[in-house]
Amino acid sequence: METKIIEMMKFARVPFELNAKPGDRVAIIADTQTDPLVWETLSAAAHEIGAEPVVTIMLPRKGHGHEPPDPVAAAMKDSDIVLLVASTALAHSQARDRAQKAGATIIFMEQLTSDMLTYGANADEYREMDILGKRIEDIWTSGKSVSVRSTLGTNLTASIEGRRGFHICGVATPSVVGGKRCAFHDGECGVPPVEGTAEGLWVVDTWMHHCGAIRDPIKLTIEKGKVTKFEGGFEARRLEEYIEKNGDEYSYYCPSEISIQLNPKLEFTGIGRTDKKVRGGVHIAMGTNSTFGGKITSKLHLDGVSRNYTIIVDDILVLDKGKIAV
């Protein structure tokens, strides 16, 4: 008998407090790599608020974005709330798309471990994040250009004119593809800048997809909205090789997303799932952004997390050396 469930129960309730109501049909989509304690605790939390939880367990998919088996897809489509806790992301799957279009609220929790459910923000803190996120989203939406700088050398400008900002802070918000979605842990607000307009240098210093926690910062030169040069140490080479092998020409589009992170109860640990949400951090992405309002569809979407950035939208200082200034 695992005693960790005692610590987990408090945090497992949060996504339901924010998004569920009694009687909701909840599907918890796990696979055989998911710690059973994760779905067990989430299922208990759903039960506790009077929702109707159903857990589905499949074999792990081959990779991120691969489709679940038909019975799982059917279960997702027939639910009010879908929690994705499998070991691979279903974010870019048809099954997720159909479920969302059918009206389900999707909560992204892929690769969530039982440890990750023992800390985090509570429901009230998420509601505060949601208000702050909305405020920054409005700045993104009405802004024309963005400038990103850091002490390590980042100096990047891009146009965001005509682009809608978004915020996802644990409370599901409408997505451009229909339905609602959020993540857990959560807390970010961002914008997909206009493709082809970015110029400058982007230095990633904390965490990068497929590289993990970063020792030697990755310096990426951006010209006309595309990464043209990879510099740095091991991580820079790893990233370049990974995109060469697994990506396509659209994978180099950058920044396809600039997001300011808002969660005050998370710390940088070297784990992407939570590093992407730590308050004051910023993640910038390469590749796909058509799922949240951009025009790029690539095989890849790669986030890089950094600290101590300064972000100015038009003449509004939004982030000042990692401190939220609005």
Added chain:
Amino acid sequence: MADRAFWYEMVDTATKYGRIGRLMKSARTVVEDCLGIKPGETVTIVSDTEISPLVYHTLSGAVTAAGGIATIVIMEPLPHASAEPPSVVAAAMRESDAFINVCSRTISHTKARYVAQFEYKRRYVIMPATTEDMLISGAATADYKKLKEVGLKVIDVLTKGKQVRVISDYGTDVSFSIEGRPPKNVFEAREPGSVAIFPGAEAPLGPVEDTVNGTIVIDRFILEIGLVSEPVTWKVRNGKVYEITGGREAEQLKEYLSKHGDENSMYIGEFSIGLNPYARSIGSNLEDKEVYGSVHIAIGSGVHYPPYYTAKYHSKTHIDGLMLKPTVFVDGKKLVDKGEIVGAPRF
């Protein structure tokens, strides 16, 4: 509570390390022999939080080993046997090539099952309330080829038969017509829309409604209530039970039916003969019904099976009552003699 009485028999399910090896044999029988799963077929294992994870994990492993695509679906236990499962579960059931029922409370007499099996032509295996123990001991250890031989003999007699009379030492004396109601073959589910029971086996049929008359004395077990300490008597007139008498269990049954039942809960819906000499009467919602030479008769939802897709009475409940050593006459000829099947001895 009366309707929680059967949980006790599931207590053995504390997982023992290494036990999976012994469970695997039964799991393979279900997947390879009963269902004949071929590579690429999707199988949904429907379970709930009262079932040992080892049961559905092992079944899922057997599906994967056979090249199938396994999905486990775990819900909360249903409020009573044959209550409708959540629509999320129903959706998963009808979108699989086959589905296996290992729920603590059966989903057998639900719309979700009828739609998945009959309309979507999915294969279905009935194994509700399965414990780890039930996959290792008792009915599961029988030689299934021999079991089928016994079964086909019984099925043959019942298929040709017109009139059945059941009597027992406890006072059962009930007669009904089975004309045009051949028993279901529940040994394997390899054809689209077919059904199997594991561990089996039995020969279930739906008697012609409204022809059932007499007295049924349940001497051993009632579904959802458990083993009976005192026989429970059902008086039947024109297919409907009009009086339930007996001791504590009779009271529990009445309470259960008043809580979960509906206007069709009292109609006789099923008559079945158990076939498995290795099955034990242990108060299990599955294994007891398979005991060799026993008879169970159910009130509530009728047996649904092609070509008789719709039984006359559908109800929210389906409650089986078990007689351990009855005598069964088919058109005046003995088919079961005090718990021994004539012409098909124990093996």
